[in-house]
Amino acid sequence: MNILITAGGTKEYIDGVRYIGNSSTGRTGAQMVNYLSQMNHQVTWLGAKDAIKPSANCQQVIYETFDELQTQLEKVLSEQEFDVVFHAAAVSDFKVTSVILNNTTVPAGRDCKIPTADHARLNLERNPKLIDSLKSWSKNSNLLVVGFKLTNSSSQKAINKAIDKMLGKHSGGQNVVDYVAHNNLPDITEDNHRLNLYHHSGTMYHCESPEQLCDKVVFLLEQAA
Numbered sequence: 001m002n003i004l005i006t007a008g009g010t011k012e013y014i015d016g017v018r019y020i021g022n023s024s025t026g027r028t029g030a031q032m033v034n035y036l037s038q039m040n041h042q043v044t045w046l047g048a049k050d051a052i053k054p055s056a057n058c059q060q061v062i063y064e065t066f067d068e069l070q071t072q073l074e075k076v077l078s079e080q081e082f083d084v085v086f087h088a089a090a091v092s093d094f095k096v097t098s099v100i101l102n103n104t105t106v107p108a109g110r111d112c113k114i115p116t117a118d119h120a121r122l123n124l125e126r127n128p129k130l131i132d133s134l135k136s137w138s139k140n141s142n143l144l145v146v147g148f149k150l151t152n153s154s155s156q157k158a159i160n161k162a163i164d165k166m167l168g169k170h171s172g173g174q175n176v177v178d179y180v181a182h183n184n185l186p187d188i189t190e191d192n193h194r195l196n197l198y199h200h201s202g203t204m205y206h207c208e209s210p211e212q213l214c215d216k217v218v219f220l221l222e223q224a225a
Contacts, residue, residue, distance in 0.1 A: 001041045001218065004082045005029050006073070006089035008048025010066045014096050014122065015114040024090035026051025028148075028193065028210050032086060033058055035211045041218075044080070046072055048089070066092055066127050073130060077137040084144040084221060086181075086214075087131050094124035132169060132176050144221055146197075147177040152185040159184065167200040175200055179220075181213055 007029020009022040030052045033045045037056035044059040046069070053060070061076060063069040069089065077085070096108040101117035114120070131147050149166055151159050159182070169176035180198045187194065195213050197205040207213040 001083040001221070002081060003036055003041050003043045004046060004076060004080075004085040005033050005036075005043060006046045006069070006085070006087050007033075008051025009090035010048065010069055010092045011064055012066060012092045012095045013110040014099060014108050015112050016110050018114065020092065020094070020096060020122075022090045022092065024048070024051070026053075029086070029088045030054040031210045032088070032214050036214050036218075039214075039218075044076060044082075046076065046089070066095060066130075070130055073134070074137045077134065077143075078139055081140045082138065082143060083140065084146065084217060085134055085138075086146045086148070086217075087134065088148045088181075090150070091127070091130055093127060095127055096122050097125045098123045132171055135174065135176065136172065144178050144217070145176065146179045146181055146217055149180050149182045150185060151182065154186070163198050167198060179217065181207075 008026035009024035011019040011021045013019045026047055029045065029047060033043050033054035034056045036043050037058055044061065045054050046061045046063065047053060049062050049064045061072050063072050069091065098105050098108050099114055100121040101115065102119055106114065134145050135143050147166055149163055151162055153159055163180050163182055166177055166180050181195050182198060183193065183195045193209060195207045197207055197213060197216055205216050207216055
């Protein structure tokens, strides 16, 4: 199979040296790339500049910002026929558009340096959801999309709502996401990374590791072929 895996987190620059980021290391993505490569699949890693990189011999494409990730996703999906994409990258919901310094608004971005001020406020603008466009960008009209959902909650009701919202998305008469791989932040440790794989039919598969998740998705795709 030809598989695309996104990994790591985006950076949204305030100025040339400051940015909004997240805690994603890209470890899960690297694990999946290494495992699937060992299973003789053709794998492309689309990873953040500072993410943990896979050790397997595979195609590697680098991004840093949201805009770069979007550009690279469009490019690789339109040029290559992927069977499945594991969209594990932690994508920023917002970008910084400007900064208010002592009641004066200045533009934000990598090409500027914010001057010193006593008070600063950031103006944020919502980024579009990249996962909503993966199938429309894909050269393969039958692309299988696995989205990743990380929650940080003790409420199962809240967790189910977040998963159902992701699974319920539609575009052009089809599901935006075929499966959601969910994990809850309090349950992740150095030695334990269990995930649950959800389908919009209501089916759920428990996976003890990212490797087992890969096996399950490949099996389901082969069964559907």
